Amino acid sequence: MSRREAPLNRVVMALSLVATATWLALPLASVAPNRIVPGTAHTATDLLGWPLALLACLPLVALMALSRRLDRVRCHLALALVLLLLMALPGWLAIASQWLVDPELPQARLGIGAAWWLSLFWLSLMLIELRSRLALVGWRAALLPVVVATAWWLQGAWLGSLALGQELDGRRGDFLEAVVDHLLLVGGAVGASLVLGALIALAMRQSPRVERLGFAVLNFLQTIPSLALFGLLLAPLAWLAARFDWLSAIGVSGIGWAPAFLALLGYSLLPMVRNTHVALSEVDPGVLEAARGMGMGRGQVFRQVRLPLALPVVIEGVRITTVQAIGLTAVAALIGAGGLGSFIFQGLGQAAMDLVLLGALPILAMALVADALLGALARRLDHRRLASPGGAP
Amino acid sequence: MIELKGVTKRFGDETAVDAISLTVKPGELCALVGTSGCGKSTTLRMINRLIEHDEGEIHIDGRPIREFDGRLLRRRIGYAIQSTGLFPHWTVARNIGLVPRLLKWPAARVRERVEELMGLLGLPVDQFADRYPAQLSGGQAQRVGVARALAADPDILLMDEPFGALDPITREGLQAELRDLQSRLRKTIVFVTHDMDEALALADRLVVMKAGHIVQQGTPLALLRAPADDFVASLLGGDDRGLKEAAITQVAERMLPLSPRLLPQARVHRDATLRQALAVMFREHADRLAVVDDEAMPIGELSLRRIVGAGRDGSGES
Ligand SMILES: Nc1ncnc2c1ncn2[C@@H]1O[C@H](COP(=O)(O)OP(=O)(O)O)[C@@H](O)[C@H]1O
Ligand SMILES: [Mg+2]
Numbered sequence: 001m002s003r004r005e006a007p008l009n010r011v012v013m014a015l016s017l018v019a020t021a022t023w024l025a026l027p028l029a030s031v032a033p034n035r036i037v038p039g040t041a042h043t044a045t046d047l048l049g050w051p052l053a054l055l056a057c058l059p060l061v062a063l064m065a066l067s068r069r070l071d072r073v074r075c076h077l078a079l080a081l082v083l084l085l086l087m088a089l090p091g092w093l094a095i096a097s098q099w100l101v102d103p104e105l106p107q108a109r110l111g112i113g114a115a116w117w118l119s120l121f122w123l124s125l126m127l128i129e130l131r132s133r134l135a136l137v138g139w140r141a142a143l144l145p146v147v148v149a150t151a152w153w154l155q156g157a158w159l160g161s162l163a164l165g166q167e168l169d170g171r172r173g174d175f176l177e178a179v180v181d182h183l184l185l186v187g188g189a190v191g192a193s194l195v196l197g198a199l200i201a202l203a204m205r206q207s208p209r210v211e212r213l214g215f216a217v218l219n220f221l222q223t224i225p226s227l228a229l230f231g232l233l234l235a236p237l238a239w240l241a242a243r244f245d246w247l248s249a250i251g252v253s254g255i256g257w258a259p260a261f262l263a264l265l266g267y268s269l270l271p272m273v274r275n276t277h278v279a280l281s282e283v284d285p286g287v288l289e290a291a292r293g294m295g296m297g298r299g300q301v302f303r304q305v306r307l308p309l310a311l312p313v314v315i316e317g318v319r320i321t322t323v324q325a326i327g328l329t330a331v332a333a334l335i336g337a338g339g340l341g342s343f344i345f346q347g348l349g350q351a352a353m354d355l356v357l358l359g360a361l362p363i364l365a366m367a368l369v370a371d372a373l374l375g376a377l378a379r380r381l382d383h384r385r386l387a388s389p390g391g392a393p
Numbered sequence: 394m395i396e397l398k399g400v401t402k403r404f405g406d407e408t409a410v411d412a413i414s415l416t417v418k419p420g421e422l423c424a425l426v427g428t429s430g431c432g433k434s435t436t437l438r439m440i441n442r443l444i445e446h447d448e449g450e451i452h453i454d455g456r457p458i459r460e461f462d463g464r465l466l467r468r469r470i471g472y473a474i475q476s477t478g479l480f481p482h483w484t485v486a487r488n489i490g491l492v493p494r495l496l497k498w499p500a501a502r503v504r505e506r507v508e509e510l511m512g513l514l515g516l517p518v519d520q521f522a523d524r525y526p527a528q529l530s531g532g533q534a535q536r537v538g539v540a541r542a543l544a545a546d547p548d549i550l551l552m553d554e555p556f557g558a559l560d561p562i563t564r565e566g567l568q569a570e571l572r573d574l575q576s577r578l579r580k581t582i583v584f585v586t587h588d589m590d591e592a593l594a595l596a597d598r599l600v601v602m603k604a605g606h607i608v609q610q611g612t613p614l615a616l617l618r619a620p621a622d623d624f625v626a627s628l629l630g631g632d633d634r635g636l637k638e639a640a641i642t643q644v645a646e647r648m649l650p651l652s653p654r655l656l657p658q659a660r661v662h663r664d665a666t667l668r669q670a671l672a673v674m675f676r677e678h679a680d681r682l683a684v685v686d687d688e689a690m691p692i693g694e695l696s697l698r699r700i701v702g703a704g705r706d707g708s709g710e711s
Contacts, residue, residue: 290478294492295468308482383482383525
């Protein structure tokens with residue numbers, strides 16, 4: 001055996017199998033005459049009939065065939081197929097909306113079914129697998145979600161009866177405000193924790209006692225459940241706001257943005273301080289010795305060597321903190337901090353899953369975007385990785 | 394000129410360097426050798442005040458180093474280390490230009506100097522100037538390290554096992570280049586190594602250290618011929634010492650003018666070492682060799698008797 005056989009790719013094989021089963025067995029969409037009445041579920045086979053539904057499975061079957069010997073060319077083919085399937089996903093909903101929703105009923109709404117969500121999930125996993133097989137990084141990797149998002153956007157016009165869209169229609173203003181509130185809270189908390197975290201990390205470098213104490217406190221903060229922390233902040237903040245007029249004037253009270261901000265800050269500090277501290281401590285001692293040996297002063301070594309070399313790891317901390325804060329801010333809606341979480345809790349209260357989605361989907365998107373952007377930034381700043389193939393100038 | 398007088402350094406209870414005295418003359422390459430942990434690096438780093446000495450005096454060009462500001466002193470002294478310590482986030486050109494920029498040279502002069510040094514160390518500018526250290530081989534990175542140490546044209550160069558992490562072939566290539574560079578630049582160099590062959594190949598003066606003390610110092614030949622004790626003898630290679638001596642003696646030093654006798658077939662180049670001459674004899678089953686010049690023209694001859702017999706006092710047959 002001298003020829004190297006491209007191996008069977010179990011991930012793609014398994015995912016396309018599961019996707020096919022999901023597609024054929026689970027409901028693709030549900031239709032309800034209005035928001036109150038529970039909808040009736042329709043599978044793809046109900047909707048399209050067996051022959052068409054099976055025909056729609058062909059790309060998945062092709063993926064299974066490709067995965068049996070996934071060399072580079074087939075990998076590209078498979079990637080194209082997965083992309084096409086992903087781009088076509090809203091199309092199924094559009095068809096369902098055309099065929100199932102009675103135009104006489106303006107209140108009628110289309111719910112997205114399990115088969116649709118799961119297909120999205122399986123296809124995304126396949127996309128990630130193929131992307132890493134092909135070692136796509138940088139702009140080419142970023143292009144994939146952009147292509148899919150654009151395709152979805154273009155199909156948006158046919159989806160008027162989608163329950164998600166109808167929930168949004170009623171609250172366009174609220175939605176925008178919630179997005180802005182969410183972003184402000186996350187941005188503010190991450191920004192403040194970056195500044196404060198850097199200061200704490202610097203103080204820790206001065207003495208081991210400060211270091212031990214600092215990590216003890218931050219670790220403890222991290223163990224308090226988020227709701228409990230909000231609760232703990234309620235009383236002292238309310239008291240402070242009552243004591244100092246200027247505090248209440250800028251909106252500080254036991255509930256609202258102030259306790260949410262403080263709690264987010266508390267949770268963000270640990271990852272921020274830990275990463276900054278590790279980053280600053282773990283700069284190659286040989287590089288630092290050379291820097292001093294060349295006659296650089298302490299400040300020069302810190303600014304020109306230690307800090308820039310630590311930066312990728314610090315940004316990594318910002319990434320973790322940001323993704324975490326985007327999620328936590330959803331919980332903060334419970335204490336009236338606003339943000340997208342308020343849709344989630346309203347939706348849960350009214351058992352309106354589409355309203356929950358209206359809050360959850362943008363949160364998911366924000367987290368993914370923040371993760372991708374900050375991850376890319378950290379990689380860009382890390383010159384040690386330039387040694388990898390394709391990194392030449 | 395570097396002078397150490399009774400210099401001692403302690404780390405806590407441990408005495409890393411114990412009252413050593415040492416003079417390195419201008420233009421001399423002094424190699425510090427000894428087993429790991431014997432205080433070589435500590436000695437080196439006291440000279441540029443990366444570490445402050447506890448006792449004794451260190452003078453550079455007649456002035457005690459404590460009179461200088463540490464940073465300014467270090468900018469005047471080249472420093473190259475085993476791990477290269479190149480800044481991974483800076484390009485090769487920027488790394489090399491570090492000290493000149495610290496000295497506030499105008500940008501144009503820095504660029505000129507960087508290009509000059511890259512030429513000197515065999516790093517084509519168009520190919521290497523914009524690379525990052527991660528994109529260099531070990532040997533290339535070490536060249537950049539040496540170029541950086543030479544950038545501000547210091548009189549003194551401190552090198553701490555600069556070739557220690559390289560494969561033997563690359564290492565020997567760089568040793569040859571350093572010897573060549575040194576014959577042109579005539580820096581005062583203190584060179585730390587635990588590789589005795591490297592020390593013998595490069596040093597004008599060899600300093601053998603053991604547990605913070607200097608056991609013996611002198612020219613490589615002097616040490617090879619008369620090691621002070623068993624430790625120095627074994628460090629110098631035990632019974633291999635003879636071959637090591639042959640390896641640092643050139644054929645030209647022992648060859649005799651052409652005699653009327655028939656010229657032997659086996660030949661050796663004038664610039665080869667006696668060790669290489671012995672290898673040729675062994676391979677060719679010959680006890681006489683013709684010595685040739687660059688054009689392969691015979692210019693003398695060398696006999697086995699001449700190689701081994703004349704070794705003791707240099708008079709031999711005449
Ligand atoms: N910064 C330091 N702190 C404590 N001990 C040190 C330090 N630097 C070196 N030493 C000790 O001093 C001794 C000599 O070290 P070094 O000069 O690095 O040896 P060498 O370079 O000859 O291998 C060793 O025992 C080492 O452990
Ligand atoms: Mg050492």
